[in-house]
Amino acid sequence: MEKEPVAIQDEYADEFAWCYGCGRLNDSGHHFRTKWDGEKTVTEYTPKSEHKAIPGFVYGGLMASLVDCHGTGSASLALHRKNGHEPGEGVEPPRFVTASLHVDFMKPTPQDVPLKAIGTVEEIHPKKFKVHTEVYAGEDCVVKGEVVAVVMPKTFQV
Amino acid sequence: MEKEPVAIQDEYADEFAWCYGCGRLNDSGHHFRTKWDGEKTVTEYTPKSEHKAIPGFVYGGLMASLVDCHGTGSASLALHRKNGHEPGEGVEPPRFVTASLHVDFMKPTPQDVPLKAIGTVEEIHPKKFKVHTEVYAGEDCVVKGEVVAVVMPKTFQV
Numbered sequence: 001m002e003k004e005p006v007a008i009q010d011e012y013a014d015e016f017a018w019c020y021g022c023g024r025l026n027d028s029g030h031h032f033r034t035k036w037d038g039e040k041t042v043t044e045y046t047p048k049s050e051h052k053a054i055p056g057f058v059y060g061g062l063m064a065s066l067v068d069c070h071g072t073g074s075a076s077l078a079l080h081r082k083n084g085h086e087p088g089e090g091v092e093p094p095r096f097v098t099a100s101l102h103v104d105f106m107k108p109t110p111q112d113v114p115l116k117a118i119g120t121v122e123e124i125h126p127k128k129f130k131v132h133t134e135v136y137a138g139e140d141c142v143v144k145g146e147v148v149a150v151v152m153p154k155t156f157q158v
Numbered sequence: 159m160e161k162e163p164v165a166i167q168d169e170y171a172d173e174f175a176w177c178y179g180c181g182r183l184n185d186s187g188h189h190f191r192t193k194w195d196g197e198k199t200v201t202e203y204t205p206k207s208e209h210k211a212i213p214g215f216v217y218g219g220l221m222a223s224l225v226d227c228h229g230t231g232s233a234s235l236a237l238h239r240k241n242g243h244e245p246g247e248g249v250e251p252p253r254f255v256t257a258s259l260h261v262d263f264m265k266p267t268p269q270d271v272p273l274k275a276i277g278t279v280e281e282i283h284p285k286k287f288k289v290h291t292e293v294y295a296g297e298d299c300v301v302k303g304e305v306v307a308v309v310m311p312k313t314f315q316v
Contacts (some may be wrong), residue, residue, distance in 0.1 A: 019217050020208055020210060020211075020212055020219065021219045023216050026208060050177060050187065051177055052177065053175070054174055058177055060226045060259065061222060061223025061224075061226050062223075064218075064226060064259055065217075065218070065219025065222060068218045069220060091221055097218075098261075100260070101261045101263075102258070102260045102261075103260075104258075105256050105258065
């Protein structure tokens with residue numbers, strides 16, 4: 001049996017694990033978890049009933065947050081692998097922040113359907129990655145997104 | 159004394175007032191409220207302590223959600239005014255959805271500082287508006303955003 005891949009967010013250092021979107025230590029947040037699936041990255045999440053735009057459809061901010069954290073997580077996965085590591089080894093991965101986020105809403109996102117964000121990572125500089133993401137609700141691609149993620153600068157650290 | 163402007167979200171029809179970002183009827187949400195300030199549009203919001211990226215800084219998804227709902231609210235304000243109405247008259251305004259959202263993170267957004275999103279609305283088609291937004295934390299412009307908003311199509315309505 002193949003081992004279930006570990007999410008990159010499970011390996012972030014404690015001080016970088018508080019993000020409302022993807023931090024394992026944030027009790028109120030979404031707990032997005034991003035893993036390798038071959039050469040693609042994947043984040044799965046089912047929005048809660050309060051995450052609505054109008055009844056029956058998910059609000060855009062949740063989709064943007066998913067694309068955002070999936071993007072920084074994917075960049076972290078990619079640089080970690082480039083550095084010779086996989087999640088699960090217990091080696092602290094690099095932590096990224098978002099420089100820019102773009103989201104195209106292709107069609108309304110239905111509620112009560114598990115979402116799957118699938119990412120392709122492109123290195124554009126040793127410390128800067130572009131992550132192309134498609135979010136699926138079942139068979140439908142509901143959102144296309146792009147994140148430019150950079151290694152967290154020291155000025156961001158408290 | 160000048161009257162305090164009414165927010166466009168106060169005038170949305172009940173069935174369109176459930177958005178997690180800006181719906182007055184969503185008990186769990188942010189309750190973003192967007193008003194005219196002369197020819198600019200303004201949404202003010204102070205993120206909660208759980209809306210963190212790392213301790214001391216706001217997570218990107220909240221900023222994206224603010225830009226998004228500020229964008230659709232601003233487009234609604236603009237078309238409502240074009241139709242001869244201002245919020246407060248009790249006339250139902252047009253409801254917009256987001257076609258695309260772009261966010262540039264200029265610098266980390268500090269927590270515990272009230273945020274002010276300031277928008278400029280550009281009509282690009284009778285049913286399609288582009289909203290250029292700058293979000294300030296005090297004197298600092300922390301985020302620049304752009305939303306393309308379209309009048310809600312009938313297919314989105316349940």
